[in-house]
Amino acid sequence: MNSREKILRTPLYDLHVELNGKMTPFSGYEMPVNYSRGIIKEHLHTRSHAGLFDVSHMGQVRLTGVNVARSLEYLVPVDIEALALNKQVYAVFSNETGGILDDLIITRWGEDEFFLVFNAACKKQDLAHLEKHLPAEVNIEFLHDRALIALQGPAAMDVMAQLAPAAKDLVFMTGCFTSIEGVECYVSRSGYTGEDGFEISLPADQADRIARFILTFDEVEAIGLGARDSLRLEAGFCLYGHDMDVHTSPIEAGLQWLISKSRRLGGDKQGGFPGADVIFDQMTSLNCKLRVGLLALGKAPIREGTELVNDNSEKIGVVTSGGFGPSLNAPVAMGYVEREYALAGTELKALVRDKQLPVRVSDLPFIPHRYFRG
């Protein structure tokens, strides 16, 4: 963010301050890192009960226009035409060198209508990307008057059953229009914690009231960005700008699963997205770095930027996210290593304060996902 730009606040800013949120600048917004109980307790509460997250800083966009599905396919390696009504898909905007411009969730709202949610830090760039590459007949509507909140954790379903009974039967990665306390909203069964849960897109001017109402449920506590980060790290999810960027491809990031069969080599809509050649080449050869989970064998957290070396002290990788996993009660990290070191169980050393600390390559996620699939 340009430092001269004014720092923004979400519609829930007053609530964060009232709840004693420790506010910090994040992607151009003043956001709560944690509230009074602290990151570890907030994290554990989300895994055992339910947490309410303000993610209103994220970009929400509605696309409409004839053949908009086909047009979107020029930007993402996903079969958008095949996406059913009210289904969601995880995707990336790729660039010409196979790198990732941003990751996003695409939801089909109608035959020629889609809802996109992308990262706060990439908002302007993503909008420019859409404007540049989508045909003129596609209408791009930035939903700046919408807030976004997430309700995550095993108790989320029981709470949702009381908020919006229609939404409680949704399965993972589907959504519906419904209302909560008389407020129209779009609820989807999705999230960034690895837990069952929901994301609720709603009018910004109603967000404060609805968030306060959800917090009246005994099971629900407000959760800050700190726990959001430790939850997603344990769940093995990439954070854009850290675990992926324009220098990492979906293959390197371990996201080949998001490339639809029809868009792969030999598929009936093969390629046709930016960087397809590079991505196909990597899919075939796997001759690239790869994202892996890393478990420290000691107790010291291994932070982003830490170099990884092999037994000969040669640098073979780098940590891209790392910290403490409260559910594992141990340090957790992820990073990129050369392909030959990517096998789970491989022991490496992390260079921390001039010491070589042992780490072990681990499968992701660290904590099994607990989605509701019906």
Next chain:
Amino acid sequence: MSDTRFTEDHEWARIEEDGSITVGISNYAQEQLGDVVYVELPDVGKIINAGAEAAVIESVKAAGDVKLPVTGKVIEINERLADEPELVNSSPQDEGWFMKLEPENAQAITNLMDESAYGEYIDKL
């Protein structure tokens, strides 16, 4: 009688009756750090200069270092922090102490802020 002094970097140092100095971090510091998950302490016997990094403290979100307000030899470390780093949060100026030093010059700490001066200092932050 003990005399606890504070640095601008939020360490505290206390002269004990035997002339040793106990060092830790202040309540303000632990509040800023959040949940402490790891403390790396020096080896007993190590001589550390004033202002040099003596310990590393890691919270869920970040790592920070602890500098000594006086030069001295480490004579004891708080072994409990290895398994209970959360003591730094729950009891920063008592059970969450970091190390004891045999100082080169114990009186050097009297140049640091006393409790009321430190209180005024953090009020302005």
